[in-house]
Amino acid sequence: MAAGAFERAAGAAQGAPSGAPTGLIAGGPAAGAYALACARLAQAPHRWLVTGVAGFIGSHLLETLLNLGQEVRGLDNFMTGHRHNLEQVRASVGEQAWRRFTFIEGDIRDPQACACACGAGDGMAGFASMAGMAGAGGVAGAGAGADIASIGAAHAAHAGHAGHHAGHAAGASDGGEPPDGRAGPDDPDGPGAGDGVAVDYVLHQAALGSVSRSLEDPLLCHAVNVSGFLNMLAAAREAGVRRFVYAASSATYGDHPDLPKVEQHIGAPLSPYALSKYVNELYAQVYARCYAMQTVGLRYFNVFGPRQDPLGAYAAVIPRWIAAMLDNEAVLIHGDGATSRDFCFVHNAVQANILAATGTDPAAVNQVYNVAVNARTSLTQLHATMQQMLLAARPQHVPQAPQYGEFRAGDVRHSQADIAKAARLLGYAPTHDLAQGLRHTIAWYVAQADGA
Numbered sequence: 486m487a488a489g490a491f492e493r494a495a496g497a498a499q500g501a502p503s504g505a506p507t508g509l510i511a512g513g514p515a516a517g518a519y520a521l522a523c524a525r526l527a528q529a530p531h532r533w534l535v536t537g538v539a540g541f542i543g544s545h546l547l548e549t550l551l552n553l554g555q556e557v558r559g560l561d562n563f564m565t566g567h568r569h570n571l572e573q574v575r576a577s578v579g580e581q582a583w584r585r586f587t588f589i590e591g592d593i594r595d596p597q598a599c600a601c602a603c604g605a606g607d608g609m610a611g612f613a614s615m616a617g618m619a620g621a622g623g624v625a626g627a628g629a630g631a632d633i634a635s636i637g638a639a640h641a642a643h644a645g646h647a648g649h650h651a652g653h654a655a656g657a658s659d660g661g662e663p664p665d666g667r668a669g670p671d672d673p674d675g676p677g678a679g680d681g682v683a684v685d686y687v688l689h690q691a692a693l694g695s696v697s698r699s700l701e702d703p704l705l706c707h708a709v710n711v712s713g714f715l716n717m718l719a720a721a722r723e724a725g726v727r728r729f730v731y732a733a734s735s736a737t738y739g740d741h742p743d744l745p746k747v748e749q750h751i752g753a754p755l756s757p758y759a760l761s762k763y764v765n766e767l768y769a770q771v772y773a774r775c776y777a778m779q780t781v782g783l784r785y786f787n788v789f790g791p792r793q794d795p796l797g798a799y800a801a802v803i804p805r806w807i808a809a810m811l812d813n814e815a816v817l818i819h820g821d822g823a824t825s826r827d828f829c830f831v832h833n834a835v836q837a838n839i840l841a842a843t844g845t846d847p848a849a850v851n852q853v854y855n856v857a858v859n860a861r862t863s864l865t866q867l868h869a870t871m872q873q874m875l876l877a878a879r880p881q882h883v884p885q886a887p888q889y890g891e892f893r894a895g896d897v898r899h900s901q902a903d904i905a906k907a908a909r910l911l912g913y914a915p916t917h918d919l920a921q922g923l924r925h926t927i928a929w930y931v932a933q934a935d936g937a
């Protein structure tokens with residue numbers, strides 16, 4: 486594995502561009518919907534829980550939400566996420582915004598950790614928490630234990646809050662307005678993140694990705710991706726959150742041959758991972774039907790961008806290839822190179838989450854959506870594009886021809902999303918195509934590798 490450049494750069498606090506509205510490419514039709522949603526949030530901040538917050542997508546959600554003035558709680562056990570991702574967000578958003586973040590180190594396989602994170606549980610002792618993580622020691626260690634205890638105590642005092650939202654969740658649409666009496670995020674007398682009241686929105690990202698990993702350890706996949714998901718759903722219900730938005734996956738299309746993929750036509754799952762993500766959708770549907778919860782599933786298609794982990798056996802293709810290229814090593818393409826994907830820059834995924842959480846169209850709730858670009862790129866094309874871009878960004882780069890290996894078990898051959906449903910019901914429109922996203926991404930990895 487070509488890891489050298491990234492091991493050298495690990496921990497460097499480089500702020501990545503966030504998906505906040507300032508970063509939008511102007512002019513697209515849904516730039517309007519997203520810009521409007523962001524403006525509303527900035528005017529009337531809410532409380533959010535991002536699970537998997539130390540991971541790739543979770544850390545971008547955190548960065549955008551903090552830039553929008555929101556109060557954010559994060560839950561992660563660092564199974565595949567990294568403290569340095571959180572440090573990079575901190576460096577990017579600045580200390581004032583960072584104070585609106587509370588981190589809870591915990592495992593979604595533990596119902597109590599989920600309850601704590603949603604604001605629904607008592608008896609939080611035993612979880613490491615770093616409220617605001619503002620201590621000089623950075624992410625590690627500051628304020629462990631005490632902040633969680635305060636979440637539990639305050640929860641008891643705010644027991645009525647969950648009831649307020651429970652009634653609300655049963656209604657059709659929330660109109661995006663803040664709850665009565667909600668204080669602004671920087672109001673010193675107002676409620677801070679981690680003060681024990683329930684969160685408004687959950688963006689559930691925590692899971693074990695990778696088809697290969699799930700084939701090697703299906704029980705672990707089930708424990709985290711299915712049981713952990715159910716724990717989060719139950720905790721969110723108990724807390725009376727307004728809406729539960731979760732990371733679904735294009736893997737759910739399985740062996741269905743149609744292209745582009747439309748949400749209602751799925752095939753048989755090709756891996757335990759694919760099955761786990763489909764079971765998530767089924768549980769969300771059942772919770773919506775039986776308990777009047779508001780849920781939205783986002784079927785991500787090959788999300789990529791800064792902070793995606795390039796290391797390890799289960800790394801995704803784009804960061805893995807950039808790492809290899811930066812170390813002047815040949816890239817290994819699994820299969821003949823014609824395998825194709827709808828690569829989706831992470832800012833598009835962030836946009837989908839914000840729109841899914843705050844959308845006011847009742848028809849948009851309790852649905853699943855494709856989140857991608859509606860383009861298809863073969864691995865061979867991707868390789869050529871990346872080589873060109875890397876050469877432009879780093880003239881000393883020495884392009885290498887790719888090597889071709891065996892197809893990987895469980896991999897879907899072709900993937901491309903129809904994004905019309907998300908466009909129609911959520912107002913989603915990707916702001917970055919593959920080339921635009923790759924330019925940002927390669928620039929970021931080059932800066933990391935060069936120690937900038």
Ligand SMILES: NC(=O)c1ccc[n+]([C@@H]2O[C@H](COP(=O)([O-])OP(=O)(O)OC[C@H]3O[C@@H](n4cnc5c(N)ncnc54)[C@H](O)[C@@H]3O)[C@@H](O)[C@H]2O)c1
Pocket residue numbers: 536537538539540541542543560561562563564565566567591592593594689690691692693694695709713732733734735784785786787788789794801
């Ligand atoms: N990246 C993609 O292309 C893609 C595509 C489809 C779906 N998804 C889904 O999106 C979500 C985020 O993916 P990502 O690419 O950011 O992955 P990631 O591995 O970078 O992030 C996942 C985060 O969840 C945390 N986590 C894992 N198990 C946990 C547990 N038991 N308790 C608490 N935290 C736990 C990890 O430590 C990590 O920080 C996942 O649910 C994934 O399945 C991602």
